[in-house]
Amino acid sequence: MGDRVRQLRTARALSLSALARAAGVGKATLSGLEAGMRNPTLDTLHAVAAALHVPVTALLGATGSDLRGSAVRVEVLRVFHEGPVTVELCTLTLPAGTAQVSPAHHVGVTEHVTVFAGTLRAGPVDTPGEAGPGGYLEWASDVPHGYAALGPEDVRASLLIRTPGD
Template sequence: MESVVEEGFAERIGQRVRRLRNERGLSLSELAHRAGVGKATLSGVEAGTRNATLETLYAIAAQLEVHLAAIVAEPGGPAEPVDIVAGDAVSGTLLETFEDPGWITELYRLRIRPGRVQFSPAHPTGVTEHLTVFSGTARVGPEGAPVTVPPGGHAVWAADVRHIYAAETEEEVQASLVIRYPRPDPPTGPAGPSDV
């Protein structure tokens, strides 16, 4: 299933991935290896000639140690919904990103298609995911211990391990997903005379 995204979306994602990769001093080959994606795939994403799947974007973001919105949304841009490229099982729309002193929080509208399972890579330590199901029944959470979430139900899990999203029945799941990332501590330098 293909997603309809605005013109230039792939190019903007590619520019952000390339900038973040360069800021971290990673070669294209190194990031591709760490993220478990082909070098040609990553090259196409950075060039804006390839629409990455949601799984690929998650894998890249995890290895760059950034939240997904850092790749898919305009930095400091308006809080407008951003359509995300569909994965095999999941399609999502980033509705808003909230930044608080200790946390970055992303809110998504999510659809999980039946008959498929999405495996998402581990996020950095401290990241949690919160799923509320509106229709359908979802199976989500850590790969080794997923939970079933009926309509109206809610699940929370530590997302610093590989985790899954699947529809438990033949009905498509409609849900909201909140991902909370702890903000990294700002670097601290040696105390100067005025700090004593």
């Protein structure tokens, strides 16, 4: 992953300091990530991807990635490229009673969730929606957004992230 981050950064003529600033992460964290000496959190991956204007999977390079945030677990099932648009199809698991806030993606990114089990509150931090089994939520994720498992049951859902190209 570190090589991909470095390639994307240099292709955009960004210094390590400039990317760290744009992503809101420490320069040492970014340097360690590029050197392959750090395992980034899901929030760090989202922040770096947003600063580079790419989907998270552009940093990972493969499906089957198991990503964990402070509460959310996401497994990337498939990545589709439709012209300049990248679509990432994932499973989302959120243990009962847990919540997580994710940083903003870059402008134009949308998220779409279909809930299979549990009750999910998700969307922009200021205006989340709620859905139970069979329910669907979508939102522009270029703002901080969150996920919360309401009630006694774990949330299991599909997550589709649509990222437009530059």
